Amino acid sequence: MNGLKNFHYTHPHPAVTTDVVLFSIREARLELPLVRRTGQPFAGMWGLPGGFVGIDEDLESCALRELEHETGITGVYLEQLHTSGRPDRDPRERAISVAYCALTPADRLQIKTMNGEKEVGWFALERLPPMAFDHAEIVTMAHQRLVAKLDYSTIAFQFMPETFTLGELQTVYEIILREPLDKRNFRKRVLALDRIAATGELRRNGNHRPARLYRLKFPDKVEIIK
Amino acid sequence: MNGLKNFHYTHPHPAVTTDVVLFSIREARLELPLVRRTGQPFAGMWGLPGGFVGIDEDLESCALRELEHETGITGVYLEQLHTSGRPDRDPRERAISVAYCALTPADRLQIKTMNGEKEVGWFALERLPPMAFDHAEIVTMAHQRLVAKLDYSTIAFQFMPETFTLGELQTVYEIILREPLDKRNFRKRVLALDRIAATGELRRNGNHRPARLYRLKFPDKVEIIK
């Protein structure tokens, strides 16, 4: 805390923050974590996880640090989304927010929720609460980006756990696109990408034929396709 | 100038700048304007037009203002590109740059070059000089974005003057893509977009049949296509 120090500039500098829209697929919905704000402004309201950029801190590091600090979530896929700088977006002082879009498989969550002092809530994209600042706009932008990237990149693979079935992968696409897909065409297309490989293992769940398990060939890479 | 004033904060704030990569097609090349730096750091080197964001100034306004101030160019198409914030990118102080990608037809230029004190130079994308800060990286990103957007948006139309021929439009595409296109297929595709309309006028230049002139139906709109 620098509460007692002062920093001087010959011209005024804006505050810079990062904010993260972290998507995950939970309970067959596209959901994201929001943090209950404790201080002013917008105290008590929900907002994106984020905070001020350290003076020697990279923007991505800041986004990841604040995400971990406020939600306990680490190891996500992260890409820069947009920088919002409307002069009136923060009533206290000029604040510029560099927004990031992040994706993570649902099985990486819940390891350490409620580690900070702040309340964290998961919200379905369809049922978002009123949000602080211009965070609603940022979420909209992130969603548009996600949908757009679905069909020219391998971004959806970032929702998948270590191993997964083709049925599960198809379900992820269907949830994001909000429409059913043809099973045979989906498999044909996704296998033709040559980005996933069968592990040789099977998954046995319900009273039905077991499904082959697959894994990503390049787990952390999101590629432009076609 | 605020040389005598001081601004105080309880925690350090970064400086925020905007930088603009403005593409235009000149002499059958993709070119962009750079500004000779006068002050430190990188004095004497070339850099993107840009500068500090005013404390009550929108980011886009800043980009447009600095572009006009340093190069005299106005009325361009502008879209946000990327925000660079590596802590060491400016040797003086922490500086975060919001980069914009801009496009303009060549006939809007040269109206008032050299209006400021700074030297402005146009450089072919293939023959860029050494550049200040991380501006070379920013230009690379802008170029990648432009090429990518060529085939899923109507962005290339932003290079065209009020009226133009299909041959000129095809040449623009060929310059950016660095490959020749089939004339009949190009016309079929571009007319099918239904974004340009014949004016009814003809253009007579050389010793050959005159070409029909077209204009954009929605001059300022860049749309996602297909």
Place this chain on the structure above:
DNA sequence: AGACTTAGTGTATTCCTTACACTATGAATG
């Protein structure tokens, strides 16, 4: 009048996308 230069036009083929229905396999049930 003839040569030159770019404008302007249509069709056949190939490739990709889409639509579509049945068999396979293990679990659960009685």
Place this chain on the structure above:
DNA sequence: CATTCATAGTGTAAGGAATACACTAAGTCT
């Protein structure tokens, strides 16, 4: 142990989109 149940897994035909390709049109220049 036979039957039911639920999801896994597979191929082909038709339609639509992208591609390859060559000649005529019209005005200028000599």
